[in-house]
Amino acid sequence: MTKMTTKQIVSIVTTFVFTAIVLVxxxxxxxxxxxxxxxxxxxxxxxxxxxxxxxxxxVPGDTSNYTGKDIVYTNSDGNYTQCLCTSNxxxxxxxxxxxxxxxxxxxxxxxxxxxxxxxxxxxxxxxKDSYMAKNSKYACTSNTxxxxxxxxxxxxxxxxxxxxxxxxxxxxxxxxxxxxTTGTLPAVIGYITLGAIALIISRRLTK
Amino acid sequence: MFKKFLSALFFISGIFLxxxxxxxxxxxxxxxxxxxxxxSPSLATEEPLLIFLPKVGIKLPIYPTEIKDRKWPTTxxxxxxxKDSGRLGVSGNLVMYGHNWKNLLxxxxxxxxxxxxxxxxxxxxxxxxxxxxxxxxxxxxxxILADTSSERITLYTCTGLLDSQxxxxxxxxxxx
Numbered sequence: 001m002t003k004m005t006t007k008q009i010v011s012i013v014t015t016f017v018f019t020a021i022v023l024v025x026x027x028x029x030x031x032x033x034x035x036x037x038x039x040x041x042x043x044x045x046x047x048x049x050x051x052x053x054x055x056x057x058x059v060p061g062d063t064s065n066y067t068g069k070d071i072v073y074t075n076s077d078g079n080y081t082q083c084l085c086t087s088n089x090x091x092x093x094x095x096x097x098x099x100x101x102x103x104x105x106x107x108x109x110x111x112x113x114x115x116x117x118x119x120x121x122x123x124x125x126x127x128k129d130s131y132m133a134k135n136s137k138y139a140c141t142s143n144t145x146x147x148x149x150x151x152x153x154x155x156x157x158x159x160x161x162x163x164x165x166x167x168x169x170x171x172x173x174x175x176x177x178x179x180x181t182t183g184t185l186p187a188v189i190g191y192i193t194l195g196a197i198a199l200i201i202s203r204r205l206t207k
Numbered sequence: 208m209f210k211k212f213l214s215a216l217f218f219i220s221g222i223f224l225x226x227x228x229x230x231x232x233x234x235x236x237x238x239x240x241x242x243x244x245x246x247s248p249s250l251a252t253e254e255p256l257l258i259f260l261p262k263v264g265i266k267l268p269i270y271p272t273e274i275k276d277r278k279w280p281t282t283x284x285x286x287x288x289x290k291d292s293g294r295l296g297v298s299g300n301l302v303m304y305g306h307n308w309k310n311l312l313x314x315x316x317x318x319x320x321x322x323x324x325x326x327x328x329x330x331x332x333x334x335x336x337x338x339x340x341x342x343x344x345x346x347x348x349x350x351i352l353a354d355t356s357s358e359r360i361t362l363y364t365c366t367g368l369l370d371s372q373x374x375x376x377x378x379x380x381x382x383x
Contacts, residue, residue, distance in 0.1 A: 037350070038350075039350035039353075040342065040344050040348050040350045040351050040375075041340070041342070042340045042342055042344070042350075042351050042361075042375060042377050043300070043350055043351050043352075043353050043355065043361070043377070044350075045350065045353060089320055091340070091342070136342075137342075138340060138341065138342030138343075139319065139320045139340065139341040139342065140320060140339065140340050141320050141321065141339050141340075168277055169347065169349040171349045171352050171353075172291075172292075172352065172353065172354055173273075173274045173289060173291055173292070173352065174274065174277070175277050176274060176277050176278075176279070176349060177277050177278065178346045178347040178348075178349065179279075179304070179344075179346050179347070179348065179349065179351075179352075179363060179373045180279030180281060180287070180304045180363075181279070181281075181346075181365065181370070182281060182304055182305055182306045182307055182312070182363070182364045182365045182370075182373075183306065183307050183364070183365025183366075183369075183370025184231060184306065184370075185365075185369060185370050186369045186370060187231065188228045188231050188232055189228075189369070190228075191224045191225065191227045191228035191231070192224070192225050192228035192229075194221075194224045195220070195221040195222065195223070195224030195225035195226075195227075195228065196221065196225065197221070198217045198218070198220045198221030198224060199217070199218060199221035199222070199225075201217045201221075202214045202215070202216075202217035202218040202221060203214075205210050205211075205213055205214035205217065206210075206211075206214045
């Protein structure tokens with residue numbers, strides 16, 4: 001195996017650092033945003049703003065019309081969670097985030113993360129405000145009663161001093177760091193990767 | 208001489224770490240046999256013992272646990288159940304979770320709305336539920352843990368890229 005020249009090493013390291021910066025910067029920008037809490041439609045909380053038991057419903061960013069049951073909840077922070085369960089069991093959760101406190105730069109970060117800018121929420125039955133909206137899917141049964149959570153639930157994240165959204169959430173079990181970590185795949189990948197690196201270093205040292 | 212020693216050290220470490228990774232993978236393939244349990248109808252407190260999801264081939268023992276220092280204990284032998292989350296037969300949201308290994312909740316991701324979920328208790332009773340919701344949520348989404356006015360089981364495991372999300376199944380009691 002030929003030795004690498006200094007120029008080649010510098011080139012590889014530069015490429016690696018540049019790629020890392022490109023990949024990490026959106027994550028860092030996203031991590032610095034303080035996201036409000038949107039309860040899952042699997043166990044929604046908050047005050048019911050409106051229930052539409054039937055009829056046709058639209059979803060922001062989606063040109064399809066859906067029939068089914070649609071419930072909008074007002075969250076404790078004034079944002080909205082919309083839970084649509086269509087007649088064929090497809091659920092769409094739309095999180096509506098009022099843009100009042102969001103900067104333009106943050107709006108662009110959110111857009112890159114799949115959020116949609118809605119200039120006038122009144123067209124969607126909400127207050128005449130601008131919103132960021134994001135959809136996620138779930139499976140449901142259309143004959144489930146609305147709600148499930150108590151409006152007294154609190155799920156507050158505390159930010160650490162560097163502004164990233166890390167920290168604990170308050171649940172009825174006390175403070176937790178999130179849901180349980182029930183996967184060990186990162187650890188397995190870590191072991192094998194580190195082991196491979198160690199073997200490569202060992203081979204280099206014997207040359 | 209030192210170079211040879213270092214090379215040997217890295218070699219041994221590399222073999223050891225790779226072996227660790229494969230051992231971890233191997234133990235997920237082992238068969239879990241629910242312990243023989245002898246239910247007793249006379250027991251004062253009814254506790255969940257076994258969980259069945261026949262459509263996806265899950266049959267596992269349930270181990271009661273509690274959150275300590277903000278952390279969730281896990282087991283490699285079955286499903287964990289947060290004792291404080293609720294009791295069988297009464298309103299409330301019982302929270303259970305387990306590893307996404309092939310021999311534990313790996314096939315949970317194949318669950319569908321309408322599938323049944325059964326909990327067998329220490330009092331020799333069977334509690335039947337039907338799955339009402341299935342979703343993939345963020346690992347920080349603790350809203351699914353909230354208590355409910357219905358009799359509910361919330362069961363979840365890891366999913367997504369590098370297990371960064373949680374696959375959640377919510378089942379509600381079948382009223383006789």
